[in-house]
Amino acid sequence: MENFKFYNPTKILFGKGTINNIGEEINNFGIKKIFLLAGSGSIKKNGVYDQTISSLKINNIEWVEFWGVQPNPILSHAREALEVLRKNNCEAILAVGGGSVIDEAKAICAGYYKNDIWDLFEDDRELTNALPLFVIQTLSATGSEMNSYSVLTNEFEKKKWAFGSRFTYPKVSIIDPEVQMTLPWRQTVNGGVDAISHVFENYFGGIDEESTLSINEALVRTIIKTIDELKLDEKNYKARANFAWSAALALSGLTSCSMRGGEWVVHRIEHGISALFPDVAHAEGLAVLFPAWIKYIYNYKPIIFKRWAQNIWNTDSIEDAINKFIQKLSEWNAPTKLEHLGVKENDIPDIAENAFMQGEIGNIKSINYDDMVNILRLAL
């Protein structure tokens, strides 16, 4: 078992009606004026906005609203937001939304202490502080509500990159699964695929670390089971809630303990896709790429893929397990081929080039440009 660090100071309030506590939680930090960051306005339809504002008012917290975070959040919007935040002397950020809102909020919180936000993504080593971040999460997928990571797209340089720091864990995150009851099916599935991918990216870094591997298997089995249940009844609160908690834990640090940093090849190549095809949802790219990567890599470390086949897919055959994985994605109406994303064979070199901008990646086998091309070809 490899040495590791575990640290996750985010306080989670989980369950029905918990949004009403946000004002009190912010008050506990002595914060009087907050920057409320949000997306396109869905929170005005599902009651989240009203509950949030009501709790802020009761606790005498002033707020400044800033809307328009995109599904793949972009640098220019984050820069604008930071300017407004500074102008209004806000002391902290309240992110109300899904992973993109939370990710952009983290970039702003940390960017507050840098010359420019993008400096964080090119080199985060000198970060020494960040504004406090509070979260009301409305979509279970990225796990951003319970980790320190932020993914942002620099649309000028076509870079979709990530950073993380011990300063960018949310102080408090509220997860009320009830507000997800009315999500379109596509978003529910994308959340499921994203969460499963986070566990898998860590899992395959392991060999026989029984403690972490068995927790990871438990999480994935729960996610598959609950997405199956939601396919039958999207208003099943029990399934929503169990999924929401598993998705939060999937990238909380718990799944990466002793996993040698995990693999993250699929995420990297996917960022190449969604940097060039901004309409492709991150999870849809992951759905297409994950089985292709496993096909390409499993012979380099059969022990872990054999265990994966047995404990997730109930089969001794890795090939059989890959097929079951693809079949499950199809059942959920997730895309399983590049063509489903509108990506063609002759786009592959550009995608690989974009993904390779940050160099080789992966521990099982270091994945270079040619490997990326080959993996993308397996996804045709």
Next chain:
Amino acid sequence: MENFKFYNPTKILFGKGTINNIGEEINNFGIKKIFLLAGSGSIKKNGVYDQTISSLKINNIEWVEFWGVQPNPILSHAREALEVLRKNNCEAILAVGGGSVIDEAKAICAGYYKNDIWDLFEDDRELTNALPLFVIQTLSATGSEMNSYSVLTNEFEKKKWAFGSRFTYPKVSIIDPEVQMTLPWRQTVNGGVDAISHVFENYFGGIDEESTLSINEALVRTIIKTIDELKLDEKNYKARANFAWSAALALSGLTSCSMRGGEWVVHRIEHGISALFPDVAHAEGLAVLFPAWIKYIYNYKPIIFKRWAQNIWNTDSIEDAINKFIQKLSEWNAPTKLEHLGVKENDIPDIAENAFMQGEIGNIKSINYDDMVNILRLAL
């Protein structure tokens, strides 16, 4: 799924050689003088003391040593320690040892802000602060390295009680499983039983919370598997490490999410035993009582005990699962009857009376004095 809170800010450094980092970690908090609390001296034999002191010296941290914490830590010793700490103006505590040292350290850290340490255990509601706590853990069992709880015995009133507060999470805990390679078998088994009991006390509070229940099952299966492996080879690092991490997680808050507070009946009755029979190790009392409690209670909530039988013991019969549980404890040479602890039938009323001092307990069925007597009788 019931609403819940999750919060655990303890930073964990896990693995070989990590004790060398303690000075740097303390330095990060700007602490210049620390109170080093320890037990009977085993840390001088296994090299832990030398590594600790060396790291403190390198980082120019002064320390004051205080020895003699007992396996069931007692109030008078904690009071003495606090007096010495005050006299020497120490800014924080470094607990070096197992659960008893860590528990007593928490009581001192929080007691620093009270008139008397025992006030914490009678009523912890008014606690507003605690001294920072750092931990070098040498025995995986209680999970105290990764939670806020402290159990202390008031030997004057024969009360073995617990308290916990958001201020008493260790800032940093170091878990180096290598220092546990030379533990006597009895202590390894007691650690395993203690950790399993922590998961079970939470687990049986559930019904069908797939996320938490499946993580709890994964933890218990890992603990059983690794203790079995250690029975074959006590120097198996992989098994020591996987066990150590599972035991830390067992009472970290992760296992209690949405579990309605768990049950904790067995812990309460056990505290009655070890308050009156101080030579009985906590885990030995738990080993004897847990199967007895399950026999007594399972018909009140068969759904969860059926799941437990299937997913932990691979059987559909709850009675069969209880027998397998007892058989496993016997294989490990753990006690399975009250007589193995030196407790006789006519001691039962006194034990039940002591355990009932804090009133009824339990959610499946509220357990009163008579129930406690009946459970103890099933353990004869």
